[in-house]
Amino acid sequence: MDRKDFQNAVKKAQRLIENASSVTILSHINPDPDALGTALGIYALLRQDKNKKIEVVNASKELPQFLDFLPYFNHIKHKMDYNENLVISCDCGNADRLGFEVGKREILNIDHHYSNTQYGNVNIVIPEYASSSQVAYEVFKTYCTITPEAATCFYAALLSDTRYFTTSSVNEKVFDVASELVKAGASAAEISSHFTQRRPLSSLRILQRALESLALYEDAAIACITVTQDDMYATGAIMPDVDGVVDYARSLATVEIAICAIQTENGIRISLRSKKTDVSKIASAFGGGGHRLAAGFTLKQNKLQEAVSIILEKIKVLGLIDEKNSKKSR
Numbered sequence: 001m002d003r004k005d006f007q008n009a010v011k012k013a014q015r016l017i018e019n020a021s022s023v024t025i026l027s028h029i030n031p032d033p034d035a036l037g038t039a040l041g042i043y044a045l046l047r048q049d050k051n052k053k054i055e056v057v058n059a060s061k062e063l064p065q066f067l068d069f070l071p072y073f074n075h076i077k078h079k080m081d082y083n084e085n086l087v088i089s090c091d092c093g094n095a096d097r098l099g100f101e102v103g104k105r106e107i108l109n110i111d112h113h114y115s116n117t118q119y120g121n122v123n124i125v126i127p128e129y130a131s132s133s134q135v136a137y138e139v140f141k142t143y144c145t146i147t148p149e150a151a152t153c154f155y156a157a158l159l160s161d162t163r164y165f166t167t168s169s170v171n172e173k174v175f176d177v178a179s180e181l182v183k184a185g186a187s188a189a190e191i192s193s194h195f196t197q198r199r200p201l202s203s204l205r206i207l208q209r210a211l212e213s214l215a216l217y218e219d220a221a222i223a224c225i226t227v228t229q230d231d232m233y234a235t236g237a238i239m240p241d242v243d244g245v246v247d248y249a250r251s252l253a254t255v256e257i258a259i260c261a262i263q264t265e266n267g268i269r270i271s272l273r274s275k276k277t278d279v280s281k282i283a284s285a286f287g288g289g290g291h292r293l294a295a296g297f298t299l300k301q302n303k304l305q306e307a308v309s310i311i312l313e314k315i316k317v318l319g320l321i322d323e324k325n326s327k328k329s330r
């Protein structure tokens with residue numbers, strides 16, 4: 001999206017918002033901090049217009065509880081009360097992941113997944129940006145003042161999607177945005193401490209079990225972690241507690257691709273991470289999506305080991321791990 005396309009899209013977005021008397025702000029199911037931070041930041045800005053009805057809704061009942069410091073976190077509902085006018089979708093690569101039927105409503109799609117299917121009437125999708133909140137920030141700062149509340153939400157989302165400013169998406173511009181958000185009232189230290197100092201016990205208990213399951217394949221270039229439903233019940237973990245477990249698998253020196261497979265009632269949820277390999281190819285082969293180095297999908301079955309075999313096979317077929325090269329490089 002070049003400068004001109006962006007400016008045009010922002011104008012169209014602004015018009016959609018101005019013309020809507022009610023707005024439903026949605027984000028993807030099993031939301032991560034970028035999804036909710038982006039949604040709540042936009043909510044904080046739009047609700048200043050008292051002539052509009054604004055709601056923020058997520059289809060999943062289990063939200064990452066440590067995000068309760070985000071302004072208006074307790075306004076997040078799990079069903080939509082408005083069923084006409086505009087939907088703003090945040091951090092969501094395809095319409096199915098919204099978890100709601102939005103019918104013929106107009107959609108403003110704000111995202112940074114390069115697999116985004118452009119399902120909106122206006123699509124502002126910038127894959128080069130580190131977070132959807134960075135996209136939202138660039139959109140809204142062009143025509144409104146970013147309040148401290150919105151800045152807090154956008155900064156938290158950016159911090160999380162860049163894994164504390166360590167991912168390959170981090171560049172000079174990301175630090176500029178972070179700095180502007182701090183200037184606008186986000187407290188960097190406070191937000192960081194919510195992310196790093198408030199883990200629930202269940203998240204460490206499930207991590208312990210998850211790490212025990214770690215298995216290595218292809219000369220230790222692939223690491224795989226499996227989590228059963230029993231693991232979840234026994235530790236009291238909920239989905240947000242398992243977020244980030246896959247990063248431990250990728251952190252091993254020899255590992256190029258990390259897989260985390262989680263058994264749920266609705267099939268097996270797969271998270272993929274890599275150091276250089278484009279794992280979004282694997283995800284899209286199974287109907288999922290994501291980014292080059294972080295992607296995911298759901299397999300409609302419930303046998304974990306079978307799921308792992310299917311994925312390992314797909315990695316082979318796609319030629320993503322070159323055995324000779326991976327041996328040489330170590």
Ligand SMILES: [Mn+2]
Pocket residue numbers: 034035091112130131132161
């Ligand atoms: Mn994101």
